[in-house]
Amino acid sequence: MAFKLKGYSAFTKTDSPKRESEIKNFIKDNMNKMSDSELMKKVNSMSDGKTEYNWNPKTGEVQSHTKKK
Numbered sequence: 001m002a003f004k005l006k007g008y009s010a011f012t013k014t015d016s017p018k019r020e021s022e023i024k025n026f027i028k029d030n031m032n033k034m035s036d037s038e039l040m041k042k043v044n045s046m047s048d049g050k051t052e053y054n055w056n057p058k059t060g061e062v063q064s065h066t067k068k069k
Contacts, residue, residue, distance in 0.1 A: 027043060051064055
């Protein structure tokens with residue numbers, strides 16, 4: 001019998017482009033309204049956990065990329 005971790009799949013995917021766009025728009029709309037910690041908590045709950053989002057409140061720029069291990 002093979003060992004299998006419950007709830008784990010080697011084929012999990014990162015956020016879809018549509019989902020990334022939704023999260024980026026959320027960040028842009030709220031980066032000056034919420035504290036960084038509040039915004040990070042909300043983004044982490046919306047995301048798959050494999051995509052990292054970075055934002056700059058001064059320029060309004062939001063970037064996303066896959067987290068490095």
